[in-house]
Amino acid sequence: MTNEALEARKLLYSESVGVLSTHSTDIPGYPFGSITPFTLNHQGEPVILISDIAQHTRNIKADNKISLTVFDQYASDPQSAGRITWIGDAEPIDETDSRARERYLRYFPAAASYFDTHDFSFYRLNLKRARFIGGFGRIYWIDPPDMLRMNPFRETEGDIIEHMNNDHGEALLHYANVIKKVNVQDIAMTGIDGDGFDMRGDGRKLRIDFESPISTVEEARAVLIRLARTQQAGSTP
Structure with a gap:
């Protein structure tokens, strides 16, 4: 995997809203852009x-x-x-896929009410190719094998999140206040993967990247404990 792919994936994982462009049916031949949340x-x-x-x-x-x-929504420039x-291609997700729904609603809990008013459906965006611009003169095409990484915690993510939210609320506040330097009152872990983990602090997504990839529950536990002992902002110990 290239450094550009790692950097691109880090950016993608840190954000939760993008501009979705589709082909307009009302004005054929023209693109149609809309702000769209995603997980x-x-x-x-x-x-x-x-x-x-x-x-x-x-x-x-x-x-x-x-x-x-x-x-980057918060970039000064x-x-x-x-x-x-x-x-890529937008593909509908089977209604029986409970993981997609559960994961999405952890990031956007207010979306649970959407199902009471209109017909909402989940779609996954199947990657054909990604275009990454890392700054002036740093422009790259990235193919799916380099961009995509299977989440090693797909079977255990729910248990890890439940444990952290129920038993380690103070650690989550520490991650936000000390490591991210964001003062929040309401905090919850929403997701974890091999590259880092996500929290929702006062409605805002907060991402903490691991210094190096992990793949086991034991590694996740160890790095979360080390982070909880971090006394000042910096990279993961």
Whole structure:
């Protein structure tokens, strides 16, 4: 895996909103862009939740070729910061896939109410190729084998999150306040993967990257304990 792919994946994992571009059915031949929240599934693909009555959903049903552009929302100079355009096909997710729903709702709990009003469906964005710009003059195409990484905690993620949220709330506040330097009152872990873990602090996504990839529950426990003992901001011990 290239350094560019690692950097691109780190950016993708740190964000939760992108610009979804579809092919307009109302104005044929023209693109249609819309702000769309997303999470990542256990294959590392973006997952979106969209309503059947939305324009972008109608566009996808006519032509499922899409792109999702993701960038650092908090960069002081977006032009010099990293951004990635994920190009691929929007594929509906089977309604029986409870993992996709559970993971999405951990990141966006308010979305649970959407199912009471309109017909909403989950789609995964199957990658064909990604375009990553890491700054001025740093422009790369990245293919799926380099971009995608299977989440090693796909079977145990729910148990890890439940344990951290129920028994280690103080550690989560420490991660946010000390390591991320973000003062929050309400905090919860929402996801963990081989490259890092996510929290929701006062409604905002907070991502902490591991210094090196991990793949076992034992490694996850060890690194989370070390992070809880970190006294000042910095990289993972």
